[in-house]
Amino acid sequence: MELTDADLVARVLVDDDQHAFGELVRRHQSAVRGLLRQLTRTDVALADDLAQQTFLRAYKNIRGFRGEARFSTWLYRIAYNCFREDARRRKELVGIDEAQLQTQHDPQVANPGLRHDLMRALSLLPLNERSAVLLCCQNGLSHDEAARVLDIPLGTVKTNVLRGREKLKRILADWGPN
Template sequence: MSSPVDSPSDTELITRVLLRDDRRAFGVLVSRHQSAVRGLLRRLTGGDLAQADDLAQETFLRAYRGLSGYRGGAKFSSWLYRIACNVFFSRDRGSRLAAPEPPPPELEAGASDVSLPDALLERYDLERALASLKPRERAALVLTYANELTHEEAAVILDCPLGTLKTHVARAKEKLRRQLEEVP
């Protein structure tokens, strides 16, 4: 069993894939980054796990096919996030995210005899509020807060000027603040 010190870097794995078509090396890259990519997509899809998984699969397929286009200027994870956001935006343009999913049965009206943890209620309210944002606002907010990227990194991923990214974040925060204040 190898230790993390012995583990090849992303750059070494990418080189193996490109030079030898080493699919195991790509599998290591997927294993290393799939959780973060799925988490990003789960937030972008308003908590829709099935859609997030589909989009993550598409992200990694596009990454494999386009790996020769990775230039190494940004972290590999940032490059994957950019692909994931583009996959999300492409799917969103085609389907227009509908209204957020209906609340789980335990949150439905009349289920007041059920005691739910505040964390579940807050998470549902936040996911519903995030789903109501414009896709680019949602992506800007998720990248900068949930994924803890700098505004500069998020602007590169979303391929927009830094000022535009900051505007998306500010608008998203204001919309979320208003929506979450309205929650009873």
């Protein structure tokens, strides 16, 4: 029987079991790295550095995980904080000029076309709308969970998701169903 995230967290807490923590990393690395790649506008190297920081911080602060939210939601919150701290240090990531926006090549996005345009459209959204759309529409978090991750009011999350989706639909109008 496969252990749940809560079981693995308990093993890390009680026995400092690093194999159990390794299993947690293996389970969530793709989602965390994916989220950070989108937040950093597909800067793969930076996203992976931030993902490593995220998991190290999670290990050091695992006693702070009280099981009120899903483990993945807790990880997203740490990842988002790591991204924000890094973005504050490199102001150009947040206030990037759209004219300068040349999305770097992401090896995972090999198929140009709709997916390429969607990535580009996402990267054009302001950070608050992009992060809300990514968490709710891509990673399947509820508005309430996203509000906790982003540390903003629930109403703001709903507004940001709505605005972000509207902009995406407008940018990708040619791809939509007629």
